[in-house]
Amino acid sequence: MRWTLQPPPDPEKTQKLASELGIDENLAGLLVQRGVDAFAKARSFFRPSLNELHDPFLMKDMAAAVKRILTAVGNNENILVYGDYDVDGTTSVALMTTFLQSFYPNVSSYIPDRYAEGYGVSYQGIDFAHDNEMTLIIALDCGIKAIDKIAYAKDKGIDFIICDHHRPGKEIPDAVAVLDPKRNDCNYPYKELCGCGVGFKLCQAIVQENDWEFEMLLPYLDLVATAVGADIVPITGENRILAFHGLQVINDETRAGFKAIIDQLKNKGKLTITDVVFIIAPRINAAGRMKHGLHAVNLLTSTDIEQARTFAAEIEAYNQDRRDTDRSITLEALDQITENREEERSTTVVYDENWHKGVIGIVASRLTETYYRPTLVFTKSGNKLAASARSVSGFDVYNALEQCSEFIEQFGGHKYAAGLTLEESNYKLFKQRFEEVVCATIQNQHTIPEIKIDARLPLEAITPKFYRILEQMAPFGPGNMRPVFMTEKVVDTGFGKCVGESEDHLKIRVAKNKSSSTAFDAIGFNLGKDCDLITDGKRFDIAYSLDLNEWQGVRSLQLRLRGLKSS
Template identity: 65%
Template sequence: MRWTLKPKPEALKVETLKKALQVDDIVATLLLQRGIETYEAAKTFFRPSFEDLHNPFLMKDMDKAVQRIEKAIASGENILVYGDYDVDGTTSVALMSSYLKKRIDTVATYIPDRYDEGYGISYKGIDFAHDNDFSLIIALDCGVKAIDKVAYAKDKGIEFIICDHHRPGDNIPDAVAVLDPKRDDCEYPFKELCGCGVGFKLITALASKQGQAVEDLVEYLDLVATAIGADIVPIVGENRALAYIGLHVINTDPRPGMKAIIAEVKKDELTITDVVFIIAPRINAAGRMKHGNHAVTLLTETDFNLAAEYAVDIDQFNTDRRDTDKRITEEALIQIKEYNEQEGFTTVVYDENWHKGVIGIVASRLIETYYRPTLVFTKSGEKLAASARSVKGFDVYNALEACSEYIEQFGGHKYAAGLTLLPENYEAFKAKFESVVKDTIDPKLLTPELKVDLEIDLNQVDHKLFRIVQQFAPFGPGNMSPTFMTQNVKDTGWGKCVGEDNNHIRFTATQSFDDKIVCIGFSLGDKINIIKNKRPFSIAYGIDENHWNGNVSLQLKLKDIKA
């Protein structure tokens, strides 16, 4: 890893914030690095609230969306709530449908089949709406580029309201309303909402017409917090407030479906990291292994006993997903070694039997081993389909665009994309992709970057600092958990490799005689020689608490070790 130390803020700013908040240099510096320069900004950061949320009617087309839905409710129209099969899509559908069902009975949900229909609005979904007399479709987490599909629906007498957060193309679909803060003509102050967040703004606007305040909709925020964590949107501004309040709902009064998932994993209090790694994969597994409908059914169920039954199924889907992606990852790693492809600038692998639902996860796993732009292909009908994942700082979407002569279809964004191509174009595409990446990537991007907030001494690590840093949560893009570094550290002499395969490292670090602290480094067992013979070394870490036999002690969770 290459360590990058963040620039230190101006000394005067640090001193001013220290005095305003009555904190030390470390805390003031961490806050300034996050753009927090005043007492008021710090108050908002540490105590997010409903007051931090913007008026939903600031969003372009919100008034049109509300009018159309109110009209549909008043006249008893059939409303179809449509969303993608991932976490953001299924939570959005659960949120919108459960809200509308409190006001009207004629509401149904639709999640496209990952393998039969693919991502976003499908002709098959529109035909379903037409065949079942739905006159209004509310699409969530998709649709902002579905110009042809919306026109097709209009010809069949079906109107669309689109709630999306992806960047629109040059033209906007001819829908009743297109809610998307990333529209160039939308002046909504916060641009980084997820799809479920846009859906929440819509129900907030609808509820306001019924005399309700946003506080009356707190029951939906467990869904919004889950989508924020899973969709890796920046946890700043409105997202921070929604995630903060939503996490409180998850931990105190979650919906039956969420409660059933948490019961399956047996954890007392969940953080946003737990949401990302415990709740989200289970919701996602439904769409990957079976069908996204299972996730919506679980998240909208009001009877806990039934929800608990559904959660068992979801948990099984997740187990199957985990086993499948582990097996395929192992097969892909063997393939890379057999064909001696470790030396290139890209990783591209293919097997016609690999499960399409997990190839994106496998691509991410391969990047953990070979840190390069990665594509994992499988057979999909008469074509080959792939998921692409990139390394930090490199735009894989642009690289694919440069190979478009060999591609049938592709879409996505800077770090993740999907594509299809004809089997006869695979080798030519693979060679072109390698060539494009080789010519355009900065070689340093092929080494993972570890961003370090601050260099400190071990004697500055104490329970008070840990408690304050914990209050920086929820963590995520835009507000990552602080990473510290300390130089000239030595092992007290008892450092060793631990774990079943000895691939973790554990030792007690010291800089002087009076500052000793336990360090644990997962998957850092190969660094054992660096710490031997009491030679000095540097560590990058987060501060953690270890609970054991009723005792609580501080420990450092290592991210890297350097000689």
């Protein structure tokens, strides 16, 4: 594990900002590191305003998209809202469907079957639209590479509006409108929207075009916040604004579907973006992984709490199945790596035709945690092989796949996560080529897990006020990660021990020295192996974030250890 300390912030800017805001210089330094180096920027950062959202018509093709939808409404056409089966796709479909249905009845939802149709726009979905006399499809979180399928739809008299955020290929589909901030010819100021975010901008444009009140969009922000968190997009710019206000909706005006999920969990307080990522998102995802994504859309669009509870109970069962399945497949994949003696490779590429397609992305993430290298997990999908790819910090797996494209039928995704299909006959050739590409392009530092440390922090600087202000920097996520601090040469005050069933975790109380009046409890999950570092009065360095621990009704500040090393 390597520790990387961020460069110190500009001292003059830090002192000036600390003075203007009346805060600790340690906190001001964190803000300056994040580009928040002036009072006006700090005001926007701590109080994200919906007034700072960009004009949706700055996005290429937005005017054409709005015109086509309003024409469909005027002509009484049937509209199909089509989306991917993951969290971003199902929240997008729930948002767009309920928004359009709020003023127009002829709107239906469609989520492709992960197993029968695969990722993205499908011929089966287009045939469904044609058979049901639908003349406009709005595709969300997919479609940017569906060249042939959009042409197929056009031949059948069906128009497409694409709302996507994935990287385009060399050719843009021949749709009525292709909304994607990552288009090279799109000058939209913010490039990092998720699919649901692009869908929200389309709704915002329709509201503006009709001179309706923006407030009618507020109830949908919880869906956008959920997609922002689940899709691991940067929580900066517009995403930060949408996530901030979406979390308020989740906590204050909880929709029936979210309430039904939360009610299954006892004693859950105010939800953060982390809760959305680890509590709500996996359950929404489980529907598409284990059964069908429409179950998630039904939950998210339900307005009856009893009905929502029924949907949530079904999805909870799917989620438990998902957990059991991904656990067993991970063990099988680890065995496969050992049996094939592939521990020393630069990549992990594994395949079994019987693995459940719905969980291979999770398994890829688990294998990446174990071997920390670019990873692909393949399974059989019809007469093809399908894979989920995951990467490590700093390495662009999408670019690596582009260099293997001669063996791939289709692929798409992001820098750190992608999906692909190929012919079974090309599997070994692809595996060899992917290993060669990664070997030639990955740098040594990418192969060692990293703890990114924001700043050194003396223990005496940690106070309840410090923590309160720190928490106002939320929502945390890519681009605005929860701050990680380092304090050097601390000691355990004598309470340190390994805890947990297998003593995998480490619980200590740290101070500058054993007689210091400033000491903090600290918990290090999966750090039990470092227990010998804290014995016999040894001095050690800690990397940690701050959180609150609640025990028997008493709340206290706690250090959440990320790592320890000898001083």
